[in-house]
Amino acid sequence: MRYSFLFILFIAPLAHALDVEPRRWSHIPIDMHFTGVAYARTDADIQFDPALQLEDVEMDLDTWAAKYIYSFESFGKSSRVSITQAYQEGHWQGLLEGQPAETSRYGASDTFVRYAIDLYGAPPLKGKDFGAYRKKQDNETIVGVGLAVRLPTGDYRKDRLINLGQNRYVFRPQIGLQHNRGPFTLEANIEAALYAENDSFWNGNKLEEDPLFIFFTTLAYTIKPGMWGSVGYGYNYGGESKINGERKDNTKHDEGFGASFAYPINRQTGIKFSYIKTFTQQDTGADTESFSAGIAYSF
Numbered sequence: 290m291r292y293s294f295l296f297i298l299f300i301a302p303l304a305h306a307l308d309v310e311p312r313r314w315s316h317i318p319i320d321m322h323f324t325g326v327a328y329a330r331t332d333a334d335i336q337f338d339p340a341l342q343l344e345d346v347e348m349d350l351d352t353w354a355a356k357y358i359y360s361f362e363s364f365g366k367s368s369r370v371s372i373t374q375a376y377q378e379g380h381w382q383g384l385l386e387g388q389p390a391e392t393s394r395y396g397a398s399d400t401f402v403r404y405a406i407d408l409y410g411a412p413p414l415k416g417k418d419f420g421a422y423r424k425k426q427d428n429e430t431i432v433g434v435g436l437a438v439r440l441p442t443g444d445y446r447k448d449r450l451i452n453l454g455q456n457r458y459v460f461r462p463q464i465g466l467q468h469n470r471g472p473f474t475l476e477a478n479i480e481a482a483l484y485a486e487n488d489s490f491w492n493g494n495k496l497e498e499d500p501l502f503i504f505f506t507t508l509a510y511t512i513k514p515g516m517w518g519s520v521g522y523g524y525n526y527g528g529e530s531k532i533n534g535e536r537k538d539n540t541k542h543d544e545g546f547g548a549s550f551a552y553p554i555n556r557q558t559g560i561k562f563s564y565i566k567t568f569t570q571q572d573t574g575a576d577t578e579s580f581s582a583g584i585a586y587s588f
C-alpha cells in the first residue's frame with residue numbers, strides 16, 4: 290500500500306504563494322518517514338510598483354528542493370510534520386530608470402516547516418491495520434487543519450531589492466476537506482498568510498504586509514494504486530504592503546491553474562510531474578509558469 294500515498298511529497302516551486310497542491314490531506318500510515326527531492330523551473334513576468342522605476346522585468350528561477358515528512362499520532366489523530374529546504378538560482382532582467390539592467394541571485398531559500406492533523410476521518414493506523422482499512426474505503430471524507438511557517442533562513446541582503454529570502458516569519462494556518470469517491474478525490478483548501486515585519490527592508494525601510502487569503506481546490510483521478518493525475522484551481526486576495534507605514538496600493542489578486550501526474554516505480558519509490566500557471570489581476574504582481582519533477586521514497 291505504500292505507493293498509494295507517496296505523492297503527498299509534492300514540492301512546490303517556492304516562487305509564489307499560490308500553489309495548487311493536490312492531496313494535501315491524504316490518509317497515510319503513522320510511524321512512517323517520507324523523503325523527496327525535486328527540481329522546478331519558474332519563468333515570470335513581473336510588474337513592480339512604478340515608484341521603483343523598474344519596468345518589463347522577467348525572471349528565470351531554478352529551484353532544487355528537498356523535503357522530509359514524518360507521520361505520527363497526536364491527540365489521538367493522524368498527524369504529520371514536514372520540513373522543506375531549497376537552493377535557488379535566479380536571473381532578473383528589465384529596465385531600470387529606462388535603461389537595460391539585470392541581476393542574478395544564488396543561495397538558499399527560506400525554510401518551510403508544517404504541522405498538520407486530520408480531525409475527521411483518516412484514523413491513526415499502521416502496517417496491516419492501515420492496509421485493511423484503506424481497502425474498505427470507497428467513499429470517505431477527511432477534514433484536517435495545519436500550520437505552515439516560513440522561517441527567515443534564506444539568502445537576504447538589506448541593500449538589495451530582490452532577494453531569495455524574505456527576512457521575516459510568515460505563518461499560514463490552513464483548513465482542508467478531502468472527499469474520496471471511488472477513483473476520484475476532490476479537495477478544497479482555505480488558508481491565510483500572516484506576515485511578520487521586515488525591519489531591514491531595502492535601503493533601511495520597514496516593510497509590513499496585510500494578510501493574504503488563499504483558496505484552492507483540486508480534482509484527482511486514480512488510474513491504479515500510485516498512478517494518478519490531477520487538475521486544480523487557486524485564488525488569492527490581499528497582502529497589501531506598507532513601507533514605513535505608507536500603504537502602497539498593491540493588493541494581490543491572483544488566479545492559478547495546475548496539473549500533476551504521479552507514477553510509481555515500486556512500493557517505496559515514485560515520481561511526479563507538475564505544472565502551475567498563475568496570473569495577476571492587478572497592475573502590480575507577477576504572471577508565473579512553473580514546471581517541476583520530483584522523486585519520493587518512503588521507509
